[in-house]
Amino acid sequence: MNPGPIVCFGNSLTEGYLVPRGFSYPAILRELTGRPVVNLGISGDTTGDGLRRLAEPISYELGIAIVEFGINDFLLGISLVTAARNLSSIIEGLKQGGAEVVLMGFHL
Structure with a gap:
């Protein structure tokens, strides 16, 4: 496995929305593993937004990419077919990187 950073790519749940600074899952992951962790979570992002900014996580020497998207697609009424297609493209792009x-x- 590549020793590059762990890249956390997603929406507000990745970013750490409504949790105290240092308590997002990427921050806790950094503390638990001792590895560099990059938080690329943006509140409100859909799978389409993630696909549009795919170049950002790929710019890192990727080791592990943790992907967390979908809740905003659901809340905005984006079709399951579209969300699944976008998520599949994100996964393939990260693998190619x-x-x-x-x-x-997350279980809400």
Whole structure:
């Protein structure tokens, strides 16, 4: 496995919306693993937004990419077919960039 940073790519749940500074899952992951972790979470992002900014995570020497998108697609009424297609493209792009991709979801 590439020793590059762990890149966390997603929406507000990745960014750490409504949690105290230092308590987002990427911050906790950095603390637990001792590895560099890059938080690329942006509040409100959909799978389409993630696909449009795919060049950002690929710009890192990827080791592991944790992907967390979908809730905003659901809340905005974006079709499941569109969200799945976008997510598949994100995963493929990250894999082509050398990442081992991990999908993440939250039980709300």
